[in-house]
Amino acid sequence: MTITEVSEKYGISVDTLRYYEKAGIIPRVTRNKSGIRNYQEEDLQWVQLAIWMRRAGLPIDALAKYVKLNLAGEDTLPQRVELLKTQRLDLERQRQEIGEAMTILDRKIQKYEERLKNNT
Amino acid sequence: MTITEVSEKYGISVDTLRYYEKAGIIPRVTRNKSGIRNYQEEDLQWVQLAIWMRRAGLPIDALAKYVKLNLAGEDTLPQRVELLKTQRLDLERQRQEIGEAMTILDRKIQKYEERLKNNT
DNA sequence: TGTTGACATGGAGTACACTTCAGGGATTAC
DNA sequence: GTAATCCCTGAAGTGTACTCCATGTCAACA
Numbered sequence: 001m002t003i004t005e006v007s008e009k010y011g012i013s014v015d016t017l018r019y020y021e022k023a024g025i026i027p028r029v030t031r032n033k034s035g036i037r038n039y040q041e042e043d044l045q046w047v048q049l050a051i052w053m054r055r056a057g058l059p060i061d062a063l064a065k066y067v068k069l070n071l072a073g074e075d076t077l078p079q080r081v082e083l084l085k086t087q088r089l090d091l092e093r094q095r096q097e098i099g100e101a102m103t104i105l106d107r108k109i110q111k112y113e114e115r116l117k118n119n120t
Numbered sequence: 121m122t123i124t125e126v127s128e129k130y131g132i133s134v135d136t137l138r139y140y141e142k143a144g145i146i147p148r149v150t151r152n153k154s155g156i157r158n159y160q161e162e163d164l165q166w167v168q169l170a171i172w173m174r175r176a177g178l179p180i181d182a183l184a185k186y187v188k189l190n191l192a193g194e195d196t197l198p199q200r201v202e203l204l205k206t207q208r209l210d211l212e213r214q215r216q217e218i219g220e221a222m223t224i225l226d227r228k229i230q231k232y233e234e235r236l237k238n239n240t
Numbered sequence: 241t242g243t244t245g246a247c248a249t250g251g252a253g254t255a256c257a258c259t260t261c262a263g264g265g266a267t268t269a270c
Numbered sequence: 271g272t273a274a275t276c277c278c279t280g281a282a283g284t285g286t287a288c289t290c291c292a293t294g295t296c297a298a299c300a
Contacts, residue, residue, distance in 0.1 A: 013258090013259080036266080
């Protein structure tokens with residue numbers, strides 16, 4: 001699969017795909033002899049993971065660290081778990097804060113709509 | 121209330137407080153004759169709102185627009201509601217994406233822990 | 241009256257995550 | 271064979287949200 005095809009499949013720019021690779025949140029993608037990327041199933045799984053995690057807001061450097069641990073072999077299993085758990089906690093906290101903000105927005109919206117109704 | 125006191129009360133730097141004001145997500149704070157900020161109850165409410173919304177990830181420019189509409193008077197009620205609803209939708213979507221990422225993280229963590237158990 | 245310390249402003253600097261660009265190969269279409 | 275198209279890399283540029291800095295004012299205290 002070419003980089004353009006991957007780009008279209010996941011709705012992400014080719015520049016971003018190359019950037020993700022350079023940043024280390026996707027391991028080096030399989031290439032042909034002339035150096036052109038040819039994404040294999042495994043590459044695509046990394047792409048997918050990177051995109052999901054970035055959409056949720058996980059920082060590049062945490063993801064890069066995770067990828068590096070993966071490439072470093074089986075000894076790094078405990079560190080990988082710890083890293084994932086830390087990131088999970090951050091997501092949990094962020095979700096909480098979004099929930100609180102939504103409650104406040106809802107209250108404001110409701111008040112405004114009451115005022116609008118009474119003003120007709 | 122001085123800017124330092126507000127900073128301590130909300131756990132945010134004085135630089136950020138001044139920046140928020142300059143960026144327009146807090147209306148111009150009450151000052152004494154020599155130009156020093158003296159936060160009143162109303163100012164504090166704006167500060168609180170700005171901090172909550174920023175923590176949830178609402179962009180500066182959306183908040184600035186909301187503040188501007190507020191200062192522009194009663195005619196802007198419908199636009200304010202619309203703006204708040206748009207931002208609410210964005211938060212909803214973001215919360216959704218965080219939820220999905222958490223599910224994936226959970227699956228990975230679980231797999232790792234099984235592998236770790238079988239490796240002892 | 242001189243020094244200290246909190247606060248002011250405008251502007252430069254930083255961190256993060258892309259995004260764009262310049263300059264070059266390799267393939268394909270004619 | 272050459273023009274068009276797709277891809278490559280390294281480096282510079284951009285947008286967002288702060289964060290830091292130089293310089294200056296002002297009130298209070300020794």
